[in-house]
Each structure stands twice: as C-alpha cells, then as structure tokens.
Amino acid sequence: MRRAARIPQLHGLPVRRLVVSTATQSHTARSIQPAALLKQPAAKQAAVSPWHRTEVGLGTTVLGVLGLIVLPISLLGLLIWGGPVWAVLAGLAALAILVAYLDPFQ
Incomplete structure (x- = not known):
C-alpha cells in the first residue's frame, strides 16, 4: 500500500500555494503576507501600525x-x-x- 505524499507546509499554508500566490503579486505586496503574518503577535502589530517603533533615548x-x-x-x-x-x-x-x-x- 502506498502512502500519500505530504505537501510541505510553511506557516500552515501549502508551499506550492504560497509560491504561486507570491509570484503574481508586486514586490511590496509580496513582502507582507497578511494571512500568514496575522497568526504571529509581533507581526500582527507590525501589520496594524504602519510606523515601526524604534528605540529612542x-x-x-x-x-x-x-x-x-x-x-x-x-x-x-x-x-x-x-x-x-x-x-x-x-x-x-x-x-x-x-x-x-x-x-x-x-
């Protein structure tokens, strides 16, 4: 009996789908993947606020x-x-x- 091949995944998304979806988008849209980023808290805040908080003082x-x-x-x-x-x-x-x-x- 032959096992079904597992599709490699990255952040819960199939790699093939991720590569195809990023290849058709522009460079700025490709750098931020909203669906994949919103799962991570730090990335969620970065997606919400357009300004990066820098260390001052x-x-x-x-x-x-x-x-x-x-x-x-x-x-x-x-x-x-x-x-x-x-x-x-x-x-x-x-x-x-x-x-x-x-x-x-x-």
Missing part, C-alpha cells in the same frame, strides 16, 4: 551611566583636593543622571 541612558561613574569620582576629588573643577564635574554628572532619569525622548 539610548543616548540618555549612556549619559546617565557615565554620570553614575563620574559622580563618585568627582565627589571624591572634591573631598580630597577641592576646587571648582571637581564641583563643576560633579554638577554635570548629576545633571546627566537627572536627564537620564527623566528621559525626555521617551
């Missing part, structure tokens, strides 16, 4: 981390040697931490 995060590194060093320098340079550096580090905490680009 990474520069302020790096600035805050640098402020967290520089602030103790500048406070130590202010404590040991004193002087306006260490005070200005401590103030700038505190400002960088505040900007990163508030994150105006979020």
Whole structure:
C-alpha cells in the first residue's frame, strides 16, 4: 500500500500555494503576507501600525551611566583636593543622571 505524499507546509499554508500566490503579486505586496503574518503577535502589530517603533533615548541612558561613574569620582576629588573643577564635574554628572532619569525622548 502506498502512502500519500505530504505537501510541505510553511506557516500552515501549502508551499506550492504560497509560491504561486507570491509570484503574481508586486514586490511590496509580496513582502507582507497578511494571512500568514496575522497568526504571529509581533507581526500582527507590525501589520496594524504602519510606523515601526524604534528605540529612542539610548543616548540618555549612556549619559546617565557615565554620570553614575563620574559622580563618585568627582565627589571624591572634591573631598580630597577641592576646587571648582571637581564641583563643576560633579554638577554635570548629576545633571546627566537627572536627564537620564527623566528621559525626555521617551
């Protein structure tokens, strides 16, 4: 007795049907397959919103981390040697931490 050949499937659709349907469509329509994409939650949101959400505020995060590194060093320098340079550096580090905490680009 001979077994029936299985049709290979991709995302629940037969591959042959997927290839034929994408070959007749334009390039922009071919890049997004609504029926196949709507099964995946991330792809569903991408299909719903036309604008891609990008990560913003990474520069302020790096600035805050640098402020967290520089602030103790500048406070130590202010404590040991004193002087306006260490005070200005401590103030700038505190400002960088505040900007990163508030994150105006979020």
